[in-house]
Amino acid sequence: MSTRIPAGADSPSPAVAPPPAAPAAPGTAPARPGRRRWALLFGLGWLAQVAVRLWLGAEQTVPVATPDESGYLFAARVLTGGPDADMSSGTVYRGGYPLLLLPALLAGDGPVAVYRGALVVNALVSALMLPLGYLLLRRLGVRRRWSYVFAHVTAVLPCVLFYSEFVLTDAILPVILVGWLLLVHRWLNAPPPADRGSSVRLHLAGTGASLLVAYAYACHSRGAILLVAHVGLLAAALACRWRRWPGVSLAALAAAAGTAAATLLNRSLLPHMYPHGDNDLGANVVRRITTEDGWAWTMSLGTGQVWYQAVATGGVAAVGLVAVAFAAIRPAAASAVPGTSGRTRALALAVLAVVAGIAFATSAALPVEYRIGNYVYGRYLACVTPVLFAVGVAVLLRAAQRALLRAAAAAAGLTLAAACVVQWYAGDLLSLYTYTAYDFPETAFLTWDWAEFHLWRATLAGLAVLFAAVVFARPRRHGPPVLAAVLAVVGIGMSVTATDRIARPLVREAIAQTDLRGSADLRDHRSIAVDWNVPWTTRLSHYYWAWWSEGSVFDARWTPPPQNADLIVLAWPDNVPATASWPHGAPPGWHVVDSRRTDTGDWAAWSR
Template identity: 35%
Template sequence: MQDPQDMIPRSASEPRQTGTSVQTQPVTSQNLRSAPQSSGKPEITRSRRTLWLAIALVVGFLLNVAWRLWLVRDIQVPAAHADEDGYLIAARVLAGGPGGYSTENTEFRRVGYPVLLAPVYWFTSDPFQVYRGAQLINALINSLTFPLAYLFARRVFGQPRNWSLALGMLVASMPAVAFYSQYAMTDAVLVTFALAWLLLLHTWLTATTVRGRVLAALGASAVAGAVYVLHVRGTMVVVMHLVALVAFAVLRRTSWWLTIVAAAMTAVAASGNTVLQNVLGDAIITEGNSPRSQMMAAFTTLDGAVRTVARAFGQLWYLAVGTWGLGAIGLVALVLAVWPVRDLRRRLGERIEGGRLLILLTTLVATALIAVASSASLPTNDHRINYHAYPRYIHFLFPVWLMAGVVALRVADRRRLRVLALGAAGMTLFSAGVVYLRLQFTKAWLFLPFDMPETTLLSWQWDAIRVAQPTIVGLVLLGLLVFTLPRSRTVAIAMVGIVALHAAVMVASVEKITKPMTVDQYRADTPQMVRDAHLRPGDVVTVSTETLWYFRWNVMREVYWDRIYVFNSVTEAPQDEANIVIGPYGNTGRHAHNWVGGPEYRLVVVDQYHHWAVWRKN
């Protein structure tokens, strides 16, 4: 019977114990005298391989950057209002510019991502060029998943060099990774930080020198704290990191003093968010509602608990289907690897195998914590049906499960393949059933394809959530991969096919999801504040709440020299200090009125399509 540990393969350099003894010769002076003199060829070969590896990593990284920039070549303005706008305005404040509004709530707001965007404002204040700069930063950081995934496959999974390069390209092309590089959102960079965190944790466990362990421990803790500063889901990453630190010490994989130092480093890094919030001060006005009471109800009421559990299963379903079944294979492989548990402690104490298992268990618990916490905190009053299978918060951990699934299939024998396939199919079908039943009883109706790029492609439905079609297609893909990946004759075809599928999702998502979210914002006849309304620094701008909501966010970015004011043109007069008023214009049924200034105002420009106009006070 195959050792369950084989589901998490050993490194290429680690010997596999067998029933056959290995005969070795003792090292003697006679051996040394008879040994041939080194010609230097092994060193030359090793240097050439290192050079080619470096070239492959650089070329792969640049290809990924180019791919991401090509995808957004026609996207010049934010699509995901108001998240993108909030990050861009916060970055403007950090660069010394004016503030604005944010739909975040005070407890959950994070400032890490705006720090990455702030340098763009050192070179330009033009909001359209700023957005281009954000896309470039996204592409550069997001594409680092390729070398990081290579290192993950090489070190954690112990894969050969060429195979690790293939896995790196597979991961970097994933929609769960590349999709968010289109948007000025934290999700664009989070996967890079997550892979770096897990890699540093693994280096801590496997390093052979004290210096290496200390540097890796401090680095992993700093990155975990940085994830906390980037997004609220980083709270669960920090919790899992601290749990992992204690587990490492209990298992005697590290010393308690290093555990304490690493925990302190985590706290210092995470406190960066407080520092950055103090820098922002009151420049950003948060308009979001705290989900604290909703989260409390999720864990203290029956209805809340059922909703939370069902949503968590929805994320499990998406993890299975959105990775073409490979994520489910990875989960099943990990369960098999830790069974039986009677000698688990001993196996976790091993340097190589134990390190690998601990990293995957850390990823598993982090995935579960984030899935449950997000399921509890997602709103219930905005009628968004996507929340019943919402992958966005765990998308950044999809690469680990995809790699785990691919590697598990590559090393499994026929019996193990059947177990993996049946387990993954059962997990997918059960979670799909939970989602389907939940959707039958929900009152939610609003569907946004932005939340679900993989399943919308599998069902080719861009205006409604589907469960049956993506599940069936996902199971078919799972069957094909179970058949092709373990076989040397077909593995290359399978890998190319997966990359092609990833590319198809990305191209389709740009055309079917992103462009429809931006196409009506800036038409050829849509006036711009500086170019057409001739607004300049010194103008004080106020905008009516009766205008289109996303247009107000565009104005906040276009007016880069001062914070804009907001007023209700139905019940309020513009602020006295404002000399520019933007209000509804053109009574088409959407607005109850048109704002018309008194004799001291003159009409400057009109947007007939979006029904607003700009007035200047004489």
């Protein structure tokens, strides 16, 4: 049976389910051997995905995505009743993701053991993209065998795989978003319940979707965008009578209760981690949406995020974005599933709202950091990229020739237009500002350059992959496996090279510049105070190594070092010995236990 969509048929979108399978004939037994085989395939596939993640993260032992990783680790430590860590004037890190890390903290006996345990948690959750990606592709009408194959490809996208190597919400947000989309799709499109069992399943889908978005809100501010989209779908379901008011009320109550719990959880962390306030990103948003320059910044940086996702997936996510946009505006008569056109449009609009909301809200909140990653960045939209990628795959496999060419042309045009916007707004800053290799794991592979950013080389390389995908997808028999192999090689190549050339060097550098374990018995130090003049990346690394200690900060220019601390780290001025780093001379009993001169800043550690 061909999986291609005939001309004029419903375009693939995350809201369109395939026609239900024909019921089994009366008296026939279920195909249990087939079910066992598929269960075995998914079990082995999930274990393989976990193994790949643990292999890639084998040398990750210290936070390098600073301050994000440190923030989540310290939040998890606070949730276990451990010591505080002063991260005042920094970004607020929420408590939802740290809740998942509690087993790692309870089982680990030191910072490295805790960090490795957190990566195990990441691997177990991130690998769930395999079954979820399969279900998503099946609802997009892709055949079973190819759904399984391309679910593996989706699970090894760098936006899923590479970020699982770090203690970041990016390791779990893609799984949360795909899970929410599947649940809310089922809740909206399920037929009216015929018995108590089907009614319970329907309510579970609605409440499950609500609790997932509430948990996303507890994890990251991006979850607020997802929550707004979910509330919009609940309102549409009630207004359009797709679901009766008791079901909508139950889902809304679950969302409200979950959001209230998330708010209480996040507020509980503030006095322990931000005693002197945070960096107030909300003020950035207000300033950006009330000034002409702010709007230019927001729109251009948001466009740069869309460009990055298009290029990072070889144009496949751009094809998916075009298809979702078409599903949102197509005529009602174009629906292939009677009675679902409005629901299809609502879900497509919700996906578009999530993409636009995340891209532009995060851009509005960003401070000017004088780095290229301000203008083209991939992490913020990484959570929704697997959805767009899966839709793009469905178009490649199912669309008629003319429809596919139109979608690919529109995706290429979107990518080129976005690149033009980035070039127009950022201009020479793309070469003058700081290049941070961690910001560009995919484009560095496409341009084979981990030291400089190349906008147009990356754009052309991404479009070349898209062209190859369109060519390889056409043969019905051999096209899908070749397409899967090409996309998998590109995705795994990006993650492997990023791990080897970006992640592991950062770990080696962080250990060489900050590791105090060979100089002092950190278990005996119950508090550590770090000079504000020590670079913040180094300061947070010291907090990390002194895992059992409460971390505080002071400014040695105006405040004497707090002598009630067990370990004090001071900025080390040039051209003086480390013993002269204590302002006006060290009190009796204090001595230098370690000192380093590094590329990021010089410091000296003192202990009693």
